């Protein structure tokens with residue numbers, strides 16, 4: 433092959449070129465990207481990676497984008513932070529945060545997937561890109577389209593957080609609020625993709641989009657000093673991120689960039705929308721779709737596209753899953769912010785709360801290297817904190833007024 437990657441059907445092995453498709457036209461099996469891994473391992477040494485810019489493209493041989501395709505620089509390479517104070521609270525001695533709340537340009541891990549999908553959309557000649565979104569993807573598609581000079585059409589459930597709606601409109605995107613759940617929005621996008629020549633990043637460009645999530649795994653391993661962690665806790669909606677993080681670790685081993693090791697993948701969901709975690713907890717191999725009811729709107733996908741893949745990945749890795757209630761989500765956000773100075777969104781609250789359970793139940797051992805994926809920024813979901821963190825009334829600009837307030841606050845602390 434001229435490129436190092438191919439879009440292929442894992443069932444009948446048919447290769448697809450020059451088209452955006454998520455399913456095999458012959459057997460309707462979800463298409464996957466495969467790589468010429470022996471050739472990648474010849475070209476991609478640690479030295480080569482380390483000599484490149486600090487963004488997702490430092491692993492370009494393991495991404496499905498031709499070298500001459502325009503791409504957005506600066507995406508990814510977010511901090512991997514030691515989290516000793518949070519670790520002490522949760523009972524882990526080797527806890528890390530992969531902080532995609534600081535991702536460029538729209539402060540969530542979705543910038544990674546969209547960077548790859550929009551680059552491929554440009555390679556395929558699309559003038560219009562779009563998505564069905566629970567919020568963060570909307571922000572990322574709108575921003576990346578603006579930078580690439582493409583039009584964007586973005587469809588979302590009508591009840592998303594105001595910051596996520598404004599954070600889409602500001603880029604000049606066409607935003608359509610739909611009176612329905614994410615799953616209804618997603619089906620509508622699939623129908624639109626049939627009749628319009630648009631690149632929907634998570635519909636017809638899905639195989640490319642999903643590959644962007646692998647870069648989280650590449651960076652974690654490199655930032656740990658080219659080694660694999662023992663456990664990674666990942667918030668799940670459609671389930672793509674968790675499955676592709678596992679694929680990323682496998683590929684690093686296959687091309688010889690890290691020594692082999694077992695990484696256990698743990699999935700985190702809100703109790704009010706937990707089709708994948710419930711199946712894991714109940715030992716089911718099939719998913720039961722749900723109508724979401726949770727403050728964590730970013731994870732509110734009741735019929736996850738990569739749900740079966742996530743189940744298989746979790747089981748195959750020896751990991752697990754659990755859920756968090758809305759109260760636990762808010763407590764998790766505050767715990768993370770107060771102990772580590774990282775303000776994550778509701779999905780981060782889910783991840784922290786679920787990690788606490790996994791450690792307290794002995795499913796994650798204290799001395800193992802455990803990485804929590806903080807996938808989005810708390811400034812986009814402040815609504816859920818408003819009743820908890822009510823502001824005191826203003827004081828007069830005098831020392832007396834300050835001393836009174838000091839006495840009241842310090843006394844209460």
Ligand SMILES: Cc1ncc(COP(=O)(O)O)c(C=O)c1O
Nearest residue numbers: 568669670671672673730807808
């Ligand atoms: C902040 C955040 N974290 C995690 C996820 C889950 O990603 P996936 O749909 O790949 O499971 C999403 C999805 O929208 C998200 O917005």
Ligand SMILES: [Zn+2]
Nearest residue numbers: 441444456459
């Ligand atoms: Zn096929």
